[in-house]
Amino acid sequence: MEQTFYEQVFEVVKLIPRGRVTSYGAIAKSLGAGGSSRMVGFAMRYAGTVHPPVPAHRVVNSSGLLTGKFHFDPPERMADLLESEGLLVKNDKVQNFKVHFWDPLTEL
DNA sequence: GGATTGACGTGTC
């Protein structure tokens, strides 16, 4: 199986529990890619094109900021989905980010 | 196969 980095990223993202969030860097590290955090974000651009759908809205940057919200169909979708899962989003940021943070390295 | 790119991260100013 020649899985690209993207495929691996998708698998990790799909493992994110409902109501939890993680960061690009954390995912990259869990894949052993450490510094390829940008690639993780790049992979998310394809999040809406793969099956099953990847909960890309649960992935934010290290600050809990919804950096990729503008890539959603309606940009508001991202925050809306997060709030639907019990999270609190304000100013495109996940409040209590640390509390809802899900670390692949720790949880897996 | 070199250059470009990017939903990032961390450090400085």
Place this chain on the structure above:
DNA sequence: AGACACGCCAATC
């Protein structure tokens, strides 16, 4: 606290 600069690394052109 906000803005800017540089680094990392795989995929794509």
